[in-house]
Amino acid sequence: MANFFKAVVKPKTSKQLLTVSVDKLDMNGVGVARWQNKPLFIFGALPSEEVEVKVIEQKSKYSRAKLISIIKKSDKRIQPQCIHFGLCGGCDLQILDITEQLNFKQQKVSYLFSRCFSAENIAKKIVQQDLPWQAPIKSSPWNYRRKARLGVQFDKKGQVTIGFRQKSTNQLAAIKSCAVLVEPLNKIFPLLKKIMAQLTVKSAIGHIEAIQADIIDSDSQGKIQKDNQIILVIRQLRPMNKADIELWLSNAQQHFWHVIVDDGDKQFPLVPLQKDSSLVLSYELADKSKIYFASSDFIQINHQVNNAMISQALTWLNLSSTDKVLDLFCGLGNFSLALAKQVQIVTGVEGVQVMVDKASKNAEFNIIDNCQFYQADLNSDWLLESWATEHVFDKVLLDPARAGAEQAVRQIAKLKISTVLYVSCDPATLARDSAILIAQGYKLDKMSLMDMFSQTKHVETMVLFTQ
Incomplete structure (x- = not known):
């Protein structure tokens, strides 16, 4: 042919x-x-x-x-703080001061609501005049990000570039520092580049995940808590040889890093742990609860905004000690544990069994016994599941991924739960799902931006619906 x-x-x-x-x-x-x-x-x-x-x-x-x-020039323009702005694809809005960034994001959400509500024949005036905006949740606009994936690329000569993708390409921008990463993660790029240049096996690293977290280092002598530690997860495409292991170990000791190797199938510490010892990552919530997680788990990357977000959720839900609360897309229990301290029962539901197991362990570690966690596909019909029929729920909190929760909100409406708190990381799917709830008789009670990702176009929103 x-x-x-x-x-x-x-x-x-x-x-x-x-x-x-x-x-x-x-x-x-x-x-x-x-x-x-x-x-x-x-x-x-x-x-x-x-x-x-x-x-x-x-x-x-x-x-x-x-x-x-x-x-x-616009009077809203400011000088970008990062030397890589315009080349690195990570930040979009550094030329706007933080107040104007928030105005842009709020207008973006309002526009999406207006467009979606119009398509669903919901009165436009709800959006144009009566969106119940509250004060935004925000943190420092700089040095807020506690977890990031650093790209690694080697050229034909073995020269390495470490950084983030350039705008609209798969090529990396060579980053010297990143103003949105927490200290000292923001200055780690030159150190890593120096290590890469000394590796005996080039092109064996796919990427490096950099995390700031508390750790509990447990061995036969007991448990030692260390706060604000730097964890590096090295994605190895081929096994390390002895020389490269020694190189990483030397730098880990010098810079107080904890190095974890990801071989594609599993993750393990570079230094094998002794029998009956462990290295556990965690972060602390405002109420002193601890969320334990693995380096591969999703966590909210802005610690300040996460704590303020949980606090606002508790306030907006107006919880009582007799409430039974349904926490959908509960993850590791980020909201569940705080909810459980104020209500009678929390039922957390997550799509992945591993996360369900970890959420259960987090409740156990924090001595919380009124939380139960279940695995279910929340994009399917779950109304007849045992956990959905066991209680008459007073309130529901949902925190879905970017795809939103279209099927879940349809079923929430059928359960006639009077109070719905929706935490969203995508305004387009939030607008779509909000239109479904309003068409089912809910009203918009409160909404606010959560500036989880300052300097970027990404928008997170919290919306309270009531009947």
């Missing part, structure tokens, strides 16, 4: 410099102007600015341009 090859058509570009006025930011925080009767997207440009740009891509419905210079 003959093979036919189609030539790759490169995007149309223009050598011409254009002067345009920026009208708004799109959902990703990119400036939008009009050119040739279609949107022109310009990263780094702000509304009300007049800018000089060079077109780098032309499509039938839009074009993209590179910002060359700013002719008229």
Whole structure:
């Protein structure tokens, strides 16, 4: 059979410099102007600015341009704090001060609600006039991130680049420091690059997960708690040889790191633990409960916002000692443990059995006996599951992943639970699920932003629904 090859058509570009006025930011925080009767997207440009740009891509419905210079500057513009801003794909909004970032995110949520509610024939005035916004939850806009995946790439000569992906590519930006990572994680990049240069086996590392956490180092002599430790999880594509093990050990001792190796099947400490010893990671909640987790587990990366988020959830739910609360997508028990201290019963449900087991252990470690955890696919029909029929629930908290909780909220409505607290990491699926609840007779009572990811386009939101 003959093979036919189609030539790759490169995007149309223009050598011409254009002067345009920026009208708004799109959902990703990119400036939008009009050119040739279609949107022109310009990263780094702000509304009300007049800018000089060079077109780098032309499509039938839009074009993209590179910002060359700013002719008229917005009074909302500030100097980005990170030297890698514009190249690294991690942050989008460093040119806006934190108040304007929050305004942008709130407008983004409001727009998505308006669009989704309109599609569902829900009165537009609910969104345009009456969204019950409360004060946002926020932390320091810098040095807040306690967990991050650092990319590692080797070139043909064995030279290494360590950092984060560049915007719109799979190539890494070589990072020297990261202003959103907690101390001392933000200065770890040059140290790691130096180690990589000394490895005898090149290209054997896929990535490195860097985590700040408390640890409990347990051995035959007892337990030693160490706070704010640095844990490095090295994804090894091939086994380490003796020389490279010694290199990592030497640096771990020098910099007080705890090194864990991930071989793709399992994770284990670089230094084999003695019999009956363990290395346990944890973080502490505001009420002194401890959440124990493994280096591969999902945790909320902003410690301050996480504690404030839990505190607000407890307040908004207006809990009583007789309440029976359903905690859906409960994970490790991040909300469950705090809820259990104020109510009669908490039923936590999670899709992965391993997480259910860990949540149960966390309740046990914290001497909490009014929490029960169950495994279930919350995107299926779960109304007849034993845990769903065992109690008449007064309130429900749900904290789903980005895909949202469309099936879960439909079933919550059928249970006629009077109070629903929805914690969202994606405003689009939140708007969709909110429209479902409102169509079933719920009303929007309160909502607030949670600035878990300052300097970025990512939006987290908490919404309270009542009947």
